[in-house]
Amino acid sequence: xxxxxxxxxxxxxxxxxxxxxxxxxxxxxxxxxxxxxxxxxxxxxxxxxxxxxxxxxxxxxxxxxxxxxxxxxxxxxxxxxxxxxxxxxxxxxxxxxxxxxxxxxxxxxxxxxxxxxxxxxxxxxxxxxxxxxxxxxxxxxxxxxxxxxxxxxxxxxxxxxxxxxxxxxxxxxxxxxxxxxxxxxxxxxxxxxxxxxxxxxxxxxxxxxxxxxxxxxxxxxxxxxxxxxxxxxxxxxxxxxxxxxxxxxxxxxxxxxxxxxxxxxxxxxxxxxxxxxxxxxxxxxxxxxxxxxxxxxxxxxxxxxxxxxxxxxxxxxxxxxxxxxxxxxxxxxxxxxxxxxxxxxxxxxxxxxxxxxxxxxxxxxxxxxxxxxxxxxxxxxxxxxxxxxxxxxxxxxxxxxxxxxxxxxxxxxxxxxxxxxxxxxxxxxxxxxxxxxxxxxxxxxxxxxxxxxxxxxxxxxxxxxxxxxxxxxxxxxxxxxxxxxxxxxxxxxxxxxxxxxxxxxxxxxxxxxxxxxxxxxxxxxxxxxxxxxxxxxxxxxxxxxxxxxxxxxx
Amino acid sequence: xxxxxxxxxxxxxxxxxxxxxxxxxxxxxxxxxxxxxxxxxxxxxxxxxxxxxxxxxxxxxxxxxxxxxxxxxxxxxxxxxxxxxxxxxxxxxxxxxxxxxxxxxxxxxxxxxxxxxxxxxxxxxxxxxxxxxxxxxxxxxxxxxxxxxxxxxxxxxxxxxxxxxxxxxxxxxxxxxxxxxxxxxxxxxxxxxxxxxxxxxxxxxxxxxxxxxxxxxxxxxxxxxxxxxxxxxxx
Ligand code: HEM
Ligand SMILES: [Cu+2]
Numbered sequence: 001x002x003x004x005x006x007x008x009x010x011x012x013x014x015x016x017x018x019x020x021x022x023x024x025x026x027x028x029x030x031x032x033x034x035x036x037x038x039x040x041x042x043x044x045x046x047x048x049x050x051x052x053x054x055x056x057x058x059x060x061x062x063x064x065x066x067x068x069x070x071x072x073x074x075x076x077x078x079x080x081x082x083x084x085x086x087x088x089x090x091x092x093x094x095x096x097x098x099x100x101x102x103x104x105x106x107x108x109x110x111x112x113x114x115x116x117x118x119x120x121x122x123x124x125x126x127x128x129x130x131x132x133x134x135x136x137x138x139x140x141x142x143x144x145x146x147x148x149x150x151x152x153x154x155x156x157x158x159x160x161x162x163x164x165x166x167x168x169x170x171x172x173x174x175x176x177x178x179x180x181x182x183x184x185x186x187x188x189x190x191x192x193x194x195x196x197x198x199x200x201x202x203x204x205x206x207x208x209x210x211x212x213x214x215x216x217x218x219x220x221x222x223x224x225x226x227x228x229x230x231x232x233x234x235x236x237x238x239x240x241x242x243x244x245x246x247x248x249x250x251x252x253x254x255x256x257x258x259x260x261x262x263x264x265x266x267x268x269x270x271x272x273x274x275x276x277x278x279x280x281x282x283x284x285x286x287x288x289x290x291x292x293x294x295x296x297x298x299x300x301x302x303x304x305x306x307x308x309x310x311x312x313x314x315x316x317x318x319x320x321x322x323x324x325x326x327x328x329x330x331x332x333x334x335x336x337x338x339x340x341x342x343x344x345x346x347x348x349x350x351x352x353x354x355x356x357x358x359x360x361x362x363x364x365x366x367x368x369x370x371x372x373x374x375x376x377x378x379x380x381x382x383x384x385x386x387x388x389x390x391x392x393x394x395x396x397x398x399x400x401x402x403x404x405x406x407x408x409x410x411x412x413x414x415x416x417x418x419x420x421x422x423x424x425x426x427x428x429x430x431x432x433x434x435x436x437x438x439x440x441x442x443x444x445x446x447x448x449x450x451x452x453x454x455x456x457x458x459x460x461x462x463x464x465x466x467x468x469x470x471x472x473x474x475x476x477x478x479x480x481x482x483x484x485x486x487x488x489x490x491x492x493x494x495x496x497x498x499x500x501x502x503x504x505x506x507x508x509x510x511x512x513x514x515x516x517x518x519x520x521x522x523x524x525x526x527x528x529x530x531x532x533x534x535x536x537x538x539x540x541x542x543x544x545x546x547x548x549x550x551x552x553x554x
Numbered sequence: 555x556x557x558x559x560x561x562x563x564x565x566x567x568x569x570x571x572x573x574x575x576x577x578x579x580x581x582x583x584x585x586x587x588x589x590x591x592x593x594x595x596x597x598x599x600x601x602x603x604x605x606x607x608x609x610x611x612x613x614x615x616x617x618x619x620x621x622x623x624x625x626x627x628x629x630x631x632x633x634x635x636x637x638x639x640x641x642x643x644x645x646x647x648x649x650x651x652x653x654x655x656x657x658x659x660x661x662x663x664x665x666x667x668x669x670x671x672x673x674x675x676x677x678x679x680x681x682x683x684x685x686x687x688x689x690x691x692x693x694x695x696x697x698x699x700x701x702x703x704x705x706x707x708x709x710x711x712x713x714x715x716x717x718x719x720x721x722x723x724x725x726x727x728x729x730x731x732x733x734x735x736x737x738x739x740x741x742x743x744x745x746x747x748x749x750x751x752x753x754x755x756x757x758x759x760x761x762x763x764x765x766x767x768x769x770x771x772x773x774x775x776x777x778x779x780x781x782x783x784x785x786x787x788x789x
Binding site: 187217221224231254 | 576582586589593597602605608693695696718722725726733
């Protein structure tokens with residue numbers, strides 16, 4: 001079978017990094033290298049974060065005064081819809097898995113690439129197409145339905161072209177997400193190196209695995225629902241619109257069958273990042289490894305059974321509400337298990353307050369509050385008055401911004417030396433973490449209070465008694481934005497001025513830190529043998545510039 | 555760089571040109587590809603499932619509507635298509651076996667047979683759709699069956715007044731069979747691609763992953779139809 005003509009030339013050991021492997025725009029846009037695709041995702045989602053962030057600042061400025069300070073009511077509705085849609089579909093869902101996960105997953109496995117590099121590239125381009133559709137929505141006049149797109153309002157003909165484009169964008173980004181999930185699961189299943197059983201994997205991989213399961217099972221339902229809505233709007237099928245004999249509640253069921261699990265698509269990878277960082281910067285093996293690993297899967301599974309807690313007041317049967325309320329309580333248990341294990345990991349550890357760790361500490365504080373307020377919303381009796389108030393807004397921003405975005409920043413700083421080969425400036429990084437933390441709390445704590453007092457969400461104006469809450473919140477939003485700008489500036493500055501990164505600047509034990517920073521095109525010359533990802537024995541710091549090395553033979 | 559750590563040069567020579575760089579050997583590549591396609595099929599099942607759930611919900615709300623509306627569907631056409639599709643699945647399975655055995659002629663023949671049967675399915679579907687649309691049976695609000703069609707129904711059915719929102723049933727009918735039909739068309743495309751590659755002699759005992767993967771997909775398309783046929787035609 002083998003002739004010299006078919007045989008592939010044995011690649012020589014490479015020395016240049018993946019950044020130098022091929023030049024020019026095309027070598028990036030059509031690359032199959034998971035690292036470059038990860039970087040392109042990183043740039044794309046950061047741009048989306050910037051766009052969504054600008055929307056948010058306009059919203060907050062508008063809410064400076066009770067009757068609205070800046071834009072028309074109609075524009076306000078469109079702005080909060082696009083803010084939500086961009087942040088959720090284009091930043092926070094793809095954020096950690098597609099950008100950091102793409103880069104890190106094969107490296108942690110000692111693999112040369114993902115299982116399906118072409119699928120990976122396709123997934124990226126589907127994402128870009130979806131993002132462009134959302135931009136076009138903006139151009140054709142926007143949508144004012146909220147990111148939840150509930151019919152009948154959303155599918156009335158008065159909504160125009162925007163809603164059709166938005167639904168198409170949801171389908172495109174959905175397929176992008178599904179393909180990423182398929183790729184990650186297949187890679188983790190089949191490409192683990194010798195010496196790495198399931199319970200020897202870094203917890204970030206467990207988190208991505210559980211995320212992949214959710215992506216594959218829930219996202220297609222959103223896709224087909226968006227497609228049904230699209231056709232309903234054009235052809236009046238009578239599926240979701242009562243005037244044609246349809247059932248709008250069914251849309252809500254389908255929507256939340258995706259969108260509740262989607263919150264775990266966001267938080268599980270974030271928890272994965274936290275598990276890595278907390279162990280490395282406490283210089284202690286992670287506490288309760290198996291519990292953290294298995295609780296990721298538990299969250300993935302139970303998370304499918306709780307969607308009805310978004311519909312307590314939508315006309316769902318009382319018994320269904322009762323069951324959903326109970327299951328919601330149940331799903332918070334695995335999250336709590338993780339939190340306790342992280343705290344126990346830090347106990348008597350030698351904690352190093354580098355930027356990733358500072359971000360992670362703020363994560364603990366904020367995720368604690370976000371998760372606990374979820375319980376109030378999951379309990380039937382308390383949710384009925386709190387539903388659709390600013391309490392809900394504050395809850396989900398605590399978990400999405402305060403937990404997921406902060407974990408994203410932690411992970412970004414943690415893996416930045418590996419991605420770019422440069423060390424960022426610690427002082428700037430820590431300062432950004434503090435600004436983000438303070439700004440965040442200033443923005444969203446007042447919203448909890450306003451929500452408890454009954455301020456409803458999604459209105460362009462509000463009762464004057466809430467003025468103080470809203471002004472504090474607006475000031476907080478600018479502090480938060482400043483923190484993000486400082487973080488970005490620090491990272492970008494390091495690209496030119498940063499110290500060269502050693503292979504292992506943190507003294508971490510997982511496989512990605514055994515190769516050069518930045519890695520070569522093929523990552524590993526030979527498939528490495530894995531050892532415990534949290535086994536720090538024998539690692540010691542040579543110097544700041546040379547980083548940590550492992551003394552073999554211990 | 556010590557030489558002992560590198561695979562022997564002979565092993566390098568064995569590397570098939572179909573083996574992607576990230577895999578150690580063909581067996582690993584095949585197994586991974588197969589897992590990937592199974593995961594993709596899980597996603598497909600969920601994709602259809604929302605339509606099946608909608609079907610369940612609307613049917614439990616309006617059982618009489620569903621019983622009435624299914625009179626408009628011709629179970630003979632549906633049954634024919636069921637047989638056609640099951641036969642094509644057999645041909646697909648056959649093609650996998652032929653590739654594994656390296657039997658080039660059987661491989662190409664069975665692939666061609668699969669395509670022919672799939673195309674037959676679509677032709678029957680075309681006649682069904684055009685007959686309905688011709689008689690005013692569209693979807694949603696566009697469903698206004700012509701008097702001739704109503705007159706052709708069995709007497710027992712004719713006695714019942716046309717229920718409101720008849721179109722909802724046909725919305726589901728067109729959505730479900732339409733989405734399924736799109737899958738059949740994609741399948742035809744994939745099989746044509748396989749035929750081109752098979753004629754080039756790409757497949758054999760050492761490399762048959764694509765034939766296997768497309769066949770798995772095709773069996774799922776078949777399976778979906780096996781649920782659609784009784785749910786739509788036989789109620
Ligand atoms: C840890 C346990 C959690 C519980 C018990 C919980 C519970 C709830 C409940 C009951 C609601 C519905 C409130 C209402 O509309 O009246 C809700 C809303 C929401 N939650 Fe959570 N949640 C939890 C964690 C999370 C996480 C981790 C995220 C995201 C990363 C998240 C994101 C959201 C979002 C986006 C909404 C509002 C959707 C909307 O109406 O626009 N939640 N949560
Ligand atoms: Cu939820």
